[in-house]
Amino acid sequence: MSGETTPIVGGATQSWITLAAMIIVGALALVSLYMGFQAYGNEEIEIAFMYMIIGTSGFIAIGYAFFRPKPTSMDPLKPKKFDVITTLECPQCNLKRVRAFQRGDYIYKNDEPCTRCEGKMIITSIHTRKEEKKK
Amino acid sequence: MSLLQPDNEIGMILQTLFSFAFIVYLFYAQRIQAMTMLRQIETTLRKIKVLRDEGKTTAIETINEIGKPERDPTPMVERFMEHFMIEPMSMDPAGVVGKLGSILNVREFTFEKEVEVMAPNAEPSERNNIENLLEASLALNIFYKVIRHYYLLGKKTMNIYIIMQIHMILPLILQQIEAYSSALTAFKDGMPIGDGVGAIVAAKLLNGAETREVAKEMVAGEIEYEGRRVIITKARGPGGSVGKPGDAVTNLLNENKGNVTMLITVDAAGKLEGEQVGDIAEGVGAAIGGPGVEKYKIEQAATEHNIPMYAVAIKQGIEHVVAPLVEPLFEATDKAVSSVKGLILDYSKEGDTVVVAGIGNTVGVAQ
Structure with missing residues (x-):
């Protein structure tokens, strides 16, 4: 398919350029802030204000670069995996069994023989396992 | 030390840089914004490509595993993923539902035939699952191609309005794409899906009662509940199918010559943000999604026989x-x-006689 050969430029390969730019901007912002404080010490308020704006703008730019969407390589690229369980019940002795889903399982299927009595177990539910809440 | 003093070199450099940045931003702000948005679209496009490729691989693997074809199904799968449907002309809307229904029937027939050739040794229910799996792969391919189209067009023209169109709806599209990628797992193994809740409700109401075919891929059975005769219909499982609930309800109402007190449809419905998954709501009308043909048939039959619809x-x-x-x-x-x-x-x-229709894809749910 044509989509497989179409190059998509940019992305993760540009990250080192961004990093270098961030270091330069950070250094300039630091110098600017230093000079701002020095000017403030010399009671040159207007000049100090100007330097501090430049310094703060530099740090805001760095902050933006950090919090913007991350490159694709950091994103989970694979489709989600699901932990699906099958519940079997014996209509005769009410024995209940839960096991991992297997291909071919379906709700109301007469499945494996009951381990307690002579009956056949029926699949009564198939669903994903409840996710445990993160503490 | 002063910023305005010419002997202060660092001050001069900083001031020049700041002024330069200001001028650059003045003229190139929109371009910078466009490039940022393009980068975000590109990031998403990479993810979609992976999911699209995964869909294709999963479909081929499943066909090989279940269908045991004599030849490699890859070219057939690739052809299937490019399949399209042209909707009927609606400038003259009279009869447009019939036309759409006819086109959908041809589409369904074509897909069935394609899968039959691809997976000759699969069981009918497995073929239904493969068909659903291929449809999910097809949807992922279309999403990928449309987003790529807007990305490349935006990149070529650097027109912020073209880029913004796709950028604004990207989070919503991504949700749909992730949903389709989850469908790959479900249809591959024939697991019940969220849309199947209507079919599960119907199966629970039937509770093992004998069923008969009432329309294409639709079964119906009868139970007695508190002195009422309840006729329940659902798509025939456990293969992945939504059947033709419109035809089933029409046939059931005609069979009973309209002597039906009420018609209840049960279906999955989209929740609003803030609502809980699994909340139940009751209402009136026909609870059924899709292109609208089956909904039209249900409404038509119920109106013809003057039967109230509950949902x-x-x-x-x-x-x-x-x-x-x-x-x-x-x-x-x-x-x-x-x-x-x-x-x-x-x-x-x-x-009284009541008809209950469990709407939705019955994959992984028998009756």
């Missing part, structure tokens, strides 16, 4: 619709069964 909706997010069934949704089917029974008791009397 039970089971709420779920877009990410649940085609993904493997989650526990809250399975638990909600019991509540929906109680809701249907409540409606029957409230709006019919002993000796």
Whole structure:
């Protein structure tokens, strides 16, 4: 398919350029802030204000670069995996069994023989396992 | 030390840089914004490409595993993924539902034939699952191609309005794409999905009662509940199919010559943000999604026989619709069964006949 050969430029390969730019901007912002404080010490308020704006703008730019969407390589690229369980019940002795889903399982299927009595177990539910809440 | 003093070199450099940045931003702000948006679209496009390729690989692997074809199904799968449907002309809307229905029937027939050739040794229910799997792969391919189109067009023209169009709806599209990628797992193994809650409710109401075919891929059975005759219809499982509920309801109402007190449809419904997954809501009308042909048939038949329509909706997010069934949704089917029974008791009397239609994809659910 044509989509497989179409190059998509940019992305993760540009990250080192961004990093270098961030270091330069950070250094300039630091110098600017230093000079701002020095000017403030010399009671040159207007000049100090100007330097501090430049310094703060530099740090805001760095902050933006950090919090913007991350490159694709950091994103989970694979489709989600699901932990699906099958519940079997014996209509005769009410024995209940839960096991991992297997291909071919379906709700109301007469499945494996009951381990307690002579009956056949029926699949009564198939669903994903409840996710445990993160503490 | 002063910024304005010419002997201060660092001050001069900083001031020049700041002024330069200001001028650059003045003229190139929109371009910078466009480039940022393009980068975000590109990031998403990479992810979609991976999912699209995964869909294709999963489809080929499943066909090889289940269908045991004599030749490599890859070219057939690739051809299938490019399949399209042209909707009928609606400038003259009279009869447009019939035309759409006819086109959908041809599409369905074509897909069945394609899968039959691809997987000759698969069981009919497995073929249905493969068909659904291929449709999910096809949807992922279309999403990928459309987003790529806007990305490349935006990049070529650097027109911020073209880029913004796709950028604004990207989070919503991504939700749908992730849902389709979850569908790959479900259809590959024939697991029940979120959309199947209506079929599960119908199966629970049938509770093993004998069924017969009432329309294409639709079965119906009868139970007696509190002196009422309840006819329940659903798509024939356990293969992945939504059947033709419109035809089934029409046939059932015609069979009973309109002597039906009420018609209840049960289906999955999209939840609003803030609503809980598995919430049940009752209402009136025909609870059925899709292109609208089956809904039209149900409404037409009910209106013709003057039968009130009631609806039970089971709420779920877009990410649940085609993904493997989650526990809250399975638990909600019991509540929906109680809701249907409540409606029957409230709006019919002993000796009445009630029709209940469980709408949705019956993958992984027998009757």
